[in-house]
Amino acid sequence: MSKSITYTLNNFQGNTGSFYADLGSFTDSILSKTDAETESFVNDFRTFIEKERIETLRSQNEYLLEFLMIGIYWWNYSGNASATKNIAKNLLKVLYIQRKKFPQYKAKIDKLRGCLAYLLLEKHRQNISESYNYHGLNSLLNWLSASGEFNEEVLRLKNWKAFCMLKNADYLSAFIKKAIRLAEKFTEEANYTLGIYVENLAEFHQKSKTDYKYREDYFFVNRSRDEYFLNMFAAEILNRELKKNFIKTSKKIVLLPTCMRKQPATFCNAKSDGKELVCTSCSDECNIGKVSSEMKKLGITSYLIPHSSDFSKFLVKWKDCQDTSLIGVACVLNLITGGYEMKRLNISSQCVFLNYCGCKKHWDKEGFPTSLNLNQLRKIVEKPVSKAESFALV
Numbered sequence: 001m002s003k004s005i006t007y008t009l010n011n012f013q014g015n016t017g018s019f020y021a022d023l024g025s026f027t028d029s030i031l032s033k034t035d036a037e038t039e040s041f042v043n044d045f046r047t048f049i050e051k052e053r054i055e056t057l058r059s060q061n062e063y064l065l066e067f068l069m070i071g072i073y074w075w076n077y078s079g080n081a082s083a084t085k086n087i088a089k090n091l092l093k094v095l096y097i098q099r100k101k102f103p104q105y106k107a108k109i110d111k112l113r114g115c116l117a118y119l120l121l122e123k124h125r126q127n128i129s130e131s132y133n134y135h136g137l138n139s140l141l142n143w144l145s146a147s148g149e150f151n152e153e154v155l156r157l158k159n160w161k162a163f164c165m166l167k168n169a170d171y172l173s174a175f176i177k178k179a180i181r182l183a184e185k186f187t188e189e190a191n192y193t194l195g196i197y198v199e200n201l202a203e204f205h206q207k208s209k210t211d212y213k214y215r216e217d218y219f220f221v222n223r224s225r226d227e228y229f230l231n232m233f234a235a236e237i238l239n240r241e242l243k244k245n246f247i248k249t250s251k252k253i254v255l256l257p258t259c260m261r262k263q264p265a266t267f268c269n270a271k272s273d274g275k276e277l278v279c280t281s282c283s284d285e286c287n288i289g290k291v292s293s294e295m296k297k298l299g300i301t302s303y304l305i306p307h308s309s310d311f312s313k314f315l316v317k318w319k320d321c322q323d324t325s326l327i328g329v330a331c332v333l334n335l336i337t338g339g340y341e342m343k344r345l346n347i348s349s350q351c352v353f354l355n356y357c358g359c360k361k362h363w364d365k366e367g368f369p370t371s372l373n374l375n376q377l378r379k380i381v382e383k384p385v386s387k388a389e390s391f392a393l394v
């Protein structure tokens, strides 16, 4: 049995027997229940994207996911957002930019950001904002941006903000209320189907609200249950939409987070191949070693990625690369960001969840090795697209 801090995809037999099947059925069910009003808002947005030539038109399901995101974030953060002054949001945004610009001061800036973010952004608002208008949406996006936790999501939601700016008050009110109701229904169904995978979350949050106070990752570790479901759903949607391009590429690379490594890390014999660290499979007990050896048999290289913040640096090297696909492996909460980032950089990709989280940086003082479902990874790299899937992807 694996340790479970916030979520685990493992069942009592210690494997992820039914998780991916449950997620597939859940996603099908949510997509099949999309009602006419939701579809009409999403279609209006797609027309706007096309007319304004904002980006190459993506699939209906990807835009539906973003509409749902607005509803979920409205539930979780609009109360805090409406109670936070603009000057505070701007100050935190500036600090976040400085952190990226001056990595040598990252640790110091993060300490300061942690304190200020808690003092300025955490208003302990349980109620949601009733400003169902452009100002309310703008305030929410500024808050999300100030937290530094939703960078890729905010990039996409800014297009929705531009769309909303052109709409009248009645349209906007109906639009935001619909997104909120969609989020409510989504969470209700997710609790029923996927709730068993996040059973420990409530207990963790009872302590994390105080234990992580003033820490830079306070808002990250306190992401709510519905955001776990949202990330799971998003990963499934993105995997389905991106599969067609993924299978076309001749080369595949798996990116494995070092939190999967057998401890202590000082014994690791991974070597650089000139680009990144490659596992030498020095230990049968190391989860990275196990995955790397299996992938090697299929001609696939596995690289070690020390932390999600290094993921961005790594990705830039593969921007617009036509013949290589990446398979990102991350814990549930990092999946939307990683998936969107690869998509923005025009990298063909798929993603696989870590079965549970356990890194030292965020979740456990000592840290313990995380793992993934090797069968799921094999399925992704080996499985050719079926007729039904290729039809759905056209």
Ligand code: SF4
Residues within 6 Å of the ligand: 261, 262, 267, 268, 269, 270, 278, 279, 280, 281, 282, 283, 286, 287, 288, 289, 290
């Ligand atoms: S198996 Fe690979 S990742 Fe694990 S300790 Fe050895 S070299 Fe490092």
